[in-house]
Amino acid sequence: MTLTWTQIVIDSENPHTLAHWWSDVLGWPVIYEEDGEDEVEVAPHADAQPTLLFVPVPERKSLKNRLHLDFRPDDQAAEVERMLAVGATRVDVGQGDDVTWVVLADPEGNEFCILRAR
Amino acid sequence: MTLTWTQIVIDSENPHTLAHWWSDVLGWPVIYEEDGEDEVEVAPHADAQPTLLFVPVPERKSLKNRLHLDFRPDDQAAEVERMLAVGATRVDVGQGDDVTWVVLADPEGNEFCILRAR
Numbered sequence: 001m002t003l004t005w006t007q008i009v010i011d012s013e014n015p016h017t018l019a020h021w022w023s024d025v026l027g028w029p030v031i032y033e034e035d036g037e038d039e040v041e042v043a044p045h046a047d048a049q050p051t052l053l054f055v056p057v058p059e060r061k062s063l064k065n066r067l068h069l070d071f072r073p074d075d076q077a078a079e080v081e082r083m084l085a086v087g088a089t090r091v092d093v094g095q096g097d098d099v100t101w102v103v104l105a106d107p108e109g110n111e112f113c114i115l116r117a118r
Numbered sequence: 119m120t121l122t123w124t125q126i127v128i129d130s131e132n133p134h135t136l137a138h139w140w141s142d143v144l145g146w147p148v149i150y151e152e153d154g155e156d157e158v159e160v161a162p163h164a165d166a167q168p169t170l171l172f173v174p175v176p177e178r179k180s181l182k183n184r185l186h187l188d189f190r191p192d193d194q195a196a197e198v199e200r201m202l203a204v205g206a207t208r209v210d211v212g213q214g215d216d217v218t219w220v221v222l223a224d225p226e227g228n229e230f231c232i233l234r235a236r
Contacts, residue, residue, distance in 0.1 A: 007188035008126060008185055008188075011182075053188070069126060072122045110185070113127070
């Protein structure tokens with residue numbers, strides 16, 4: 001393999017705040033963050049790739065994202081409630097009422113899905 | 119851990135074509151594809167997570183994606199040339215001339231970066 005998939009880069013209004021939100025809700029460590037730098041990197045564990053790299057951009061999110069993250073829970077209802085309690089929101093991207101997953105958005109509006117339990 | 123990061127979902131005009139393009143350029147296997155289903159999943163290897171899941175959407179990409187993939191090459195120039203030869207394009211997202219990475223887009227316009235060599 002000549003290309004290693006190292007990162008998902010997430011354009012952010014506030015990379016610090018958004019990265020720490022994801023770190024907290026997923027229980028993942030912040031693996032890169034330095035004073036004076038405005039990029040913050042979060043990963044499932046210290047050596048895991050790909051990581052989530054939050055970088056600053058001037059523009060706000062406007063349209064539905066073309067790429068999004070999916071997560072598999074042990075308990076879907078409990079995870080959705082937990083996410084909503086810390087600032088996630090339910091969003092309607094046209095998924096309808098009969099799907100097995102729940103569509104949420106993070107505090108900057110980035111959509112993600114909590115799939116049915118494993 | 120109660121949430122497992124299983125997928126990056128990529129909205130696609132043509133999931134089949136786009137998934138096979140990525141599978142070919144990365145040398146990753148197609149791990150899910152069934153007749154009559156319009157979702158195609160590609161992964162670094164059969165048991166790897168997260169995977170790339172290409173799903174159909176009616177709308178075309180319009181804005182710069184808010185999430186994108188980064189790859190670390192062994193040889194940056196060679197990988198960029200290889201990607202361009204099979205249909206990737208160079209794109210300007212305002213990165214300027216002094217950055218160490220190269221910004222490309224896949225055949226549906228999804229931006230990704232080839233970082234400097236490891």
